[in-house]
Amino acid sequence: MTAPGPPGTRNGSGPAAPAPWTEGLELTGEQRAAQAGFADFAARVVAPYADRWDREERLPGEVVRALADSGHLGAVVPADQGGSGLDAVTFGLLNEALGHACSSVRSLLTVHSMVARAVLRWGSRALRDRWLPALARGTAVGAFALTEPEAGSDVAGLRATAEETSGGYRLTGGKRWITCGQFADVFLVFARCPGGPAAFLVERDTPGCTVEPVTGMLGTRAAMTGHVDLDGCEVPAEALVGRVGFGLNAVAADALETGRYSVAWGSAGLGRACVEAAARHAATRRQFDRPLAQHQLVQRLLTEMAVGTGAARLMCLRAGRLLGSRDPQAVEAVWAAKYAAARSAFRAAADAVQVHGAHGCGPDSPVQRLLRDAKVMEIIEGTTEIQQTVIAQSVVRELAGPAKGPVPSENRGAHDDAR
Amino acid sequence: MTDTSQPQARESIREFLGRHLSGYDIGDDENLFETGYVNSLFLLQLVVFVEETFGLEVEDGDLRRENFCSVSALTGFVAGKQAAAGAPPQP
Ligand SMILES: Cc1cc2nc3c(=O)[nH]c(=O)nc-3n(C[C@H](O)[C@H](O)[C@H](O)COP(=O)(O)OP(=O)(O)OC[C@H]3O[C@@H](n4cnc5c(N)ncnc54)[C@H](O)[C@@H]3O)c2cc1C
Numbered sequence: 031m032t033a034p035g036p037p038g039t040r041n042g043s044g045p046a047a048p049a050p051w052t053e054g055l056e057l058t059g060e061q062r063a064a065q066a067g068f069a070d071f072a073a074r075v076v077a078p079y080a081d082r083w084d085r086e087e088r089l090p091g092e093v094v095r096a097l098a099d100s101g102h103l104g105a106v107v108p109a110d111q112g113g114s115g116l117d118a119v120t121f122g123l124l125n126e127a128l129g130h131a132c133s134s135v136r137s138l139l140t141v142h143s144m145v146a147r148a149v150l151r152w153g154s155r156a157l158r159d160r161w162l163p164a165l166a167r168g169t170a171v172g173a174f175a176l177t178e179p180e181a182g183s184d185v186a187g188l189r190a191t192a193e194e195t196s197g198g199y200r201l202t203g204g205k206r207w208i209t210c211g212q213f214a215d216v217f218l219v220f221a222r223c224p225g226g227p228a229a230f231l232v233e234r235d236t237p238g239c240t241v242e243p244v245t246g247m248l249g250t251r252a253a254m255t256g257h258v259d260l261d262g263c264e265v266p267a268e269a270l271v272g273r274v275g276f277g278l279n280a281v282a283a284d285a286l287e288t289g290r291y292s293v294a295w296g297s298a299g300l301g302r303a304c305v306e307a308a309a310r311h312a313a314t315r316r317q318f319d320r321p322l323a324q325h326q327l328v329q330r331l332l333t334e335m336a337v338g339t340g341a342a343r344l345m346c347l348r349a350g351r352l353l354g355s356r357d358p359q360a361v362e363a364v365w366a367a368k369y370a371a372a373r374s375a376f377r378a379a380a381d382a383v384q385v386h387g388a389h390g391c392g393p394d395s396p397v398q399r400l401l402r403d404a405k406v407m408e409i410i411e412g413t414t415e416i417q418q419t420v421i422a423q424s425v426v427r428e429l430a431g432p433a434k435g436p437v438p439s440e441n442r443g444a445h446d447d448a449r
Numbered sequence: 450m451t452d453t454s455q456p457q458a459r460e461s462i463r464e465f466l467g468r469h470l471s472g473y474d475i476g477d478d479e480n481l482f483e484t485g486y487v488n489s490l491f492l493l494q495l496v497v498f499v500e501e502t503f504g505l506e507v508e509d510g511d512l513r514r515e516n517f518c519s520v521s522a523l524t525g526f527v528a529g530k531q532a533a534a535g536a537p538p539q540p
Pocket residue numbers: 141173174175176177181182183184206207208209210247249250255406409410411412413414415416419440449
């Protein structure tokens with residue numbers, strides 16, 4: 031690839047003009063300015079290379095550095111702690127811009143932000159002093175290591191263990207499908223202690239920690255996924271994040287909320303990329319003596335895509351505003367936004383391929399990447415089905431009133447707090 | 450910010466829990482997490498509620514079951530944090 035220019039430089043194209051998409055959202059002047067900056071960054075540094083990275087199944091170091099240099103990797107860390115301290119809506123807009131350009135890059139932002147958030151929120155002072163500046167500057171990249179061979183949606187099945195030693199903990203277990211696992215400097219690892227689940231920050235070069243690259247993924251192929259194995263990794267006592275017993279319901283739940291919010295906006299961005307590609311193709315490709323866009327069944331596809339994506343985006347915005355005002359209802363709003371955005375992104379991507387016909391299936395078409403990436407959005411940070419069980423439960427609680435009995439064990443267990 | 454005197458604190462905690470326990474009428478000393486009525490998103494909401502309602506910060510060292518497990522525990526936790534932060538003394 032051509033190395034992306036450093037942030038703040040231009041490779042010809044200026045900041046994207048505010049699209050009609052930005053209207054009616056009641057963003058502040060600062061949020062709009064930030065949005066234009068994100069669109070510019072994504073258009074210069076990410077979008078032109080996304081298909082190539084997808085084919086090569088890797089993200090070059092330059093893009094990670096460009097994200098770091100622009101302050102994007104410190105987005106969730108407050109300015110007084112070395113980050114860029116974006117408000118929740120602005121952080122959402124960043125995810126949207128990156129999700130529009132490349133879901134693998136957005137995934138990097140997601141998992142790194144989850145780790146930064148966990149350290150910020152639940153790290154001890156010593157841990158924050160040690161890691162927060164590097165995570166905020168992006169000189170250390172974080173990855174989130176929860177999933178195991180036997181523990182996917184149901185993280186109550188967590189088998190990794192952490193034994194207390196004289197100076198800290200000894201971790202043993204296997205973590206699977208870890209986004210950015212191939213290059214992250216530090217992993218937020220969840221393991222079981224005698225006192226309950228706990229979270230630890232484990233440096234990549236800790237003896238006993240090995241990473242096996244996973245290639246040939248369906249989607250987010252450039253996110254450099256890895257399987258991480260811990261074989262008696264010794265970590266100091268300060269590596270504990272939060273307290274033993276609160277690894278899942280506080281540390282993971284908090285990080286996953288950040289992750290879910292990031293994926294929600296990223297999916298909205300992906301959906302928008304689908305609408306744009308389909309609209310352009312439908313306007314130019316002619317069949318039966320007219321552009322595809324003049325065939326009513328194609329119009330229906332375009333309508334569904336545009337309206338679905340627009341609606342999902344409003345749900346993301348609502349979630350962002352509730353998060354920004356620290357409303358306890360934000361938790362449910364984020365679940366709903368991620369559910370709506372991931373589903374509508376997948377439908378939009380499938381429809382975008384449909385509108386493109388064979389052109390959408392060919393090796394050079396971005397929409398085939400968008401379709402593969404969109405499927406992943408329905409699996410990460412809570413599968414569509416897990417979200418359906420959790421959302422239904424809160425809908426019933428809210429709308430059907432009191433006492434219908436205890437929460438079923440599958441909803442009460444850790445699986446929904448984990449994804 | 451809510452009135453921080455203890456009876457009011459207890460009342461607003463009960464009110465918040467009432468909304469999250471599917472109408473289950475919890476006793477002041479009953480263990481919340483053993484009722485089977487809360488899902489695992491609940492602690493996150495509880496922490497945000499406590500921080501925003503009582504203007505305090507739940508820190509990593511506060512993550513102890515005994516701080517969150519019941520209405521009485523939460524009320525005591527809030528009073529303790531407020532006292533430590535130099536808030537007006539509890540009645
Ligand atoms: C690209 C990618 C990146 C990932 N990155 C990370 C990462 O960085 N860190 C990490 O820890 N993990 C990561 N994961 C793992 C991801 O979090 C899990 O895949 C996800 O939690 C689902 O678990 P599972 O794949 O084991 O599926 P399973 O839990 O085995 O589920 C399989 C199917 O059964 C359904 N199902 C399961 N339980 C129920 C139920 N109770 N009711 C109804 N349906 C149910 C699911 O919805 C799904 O359709 C990643 C996965 C992918 C694909």
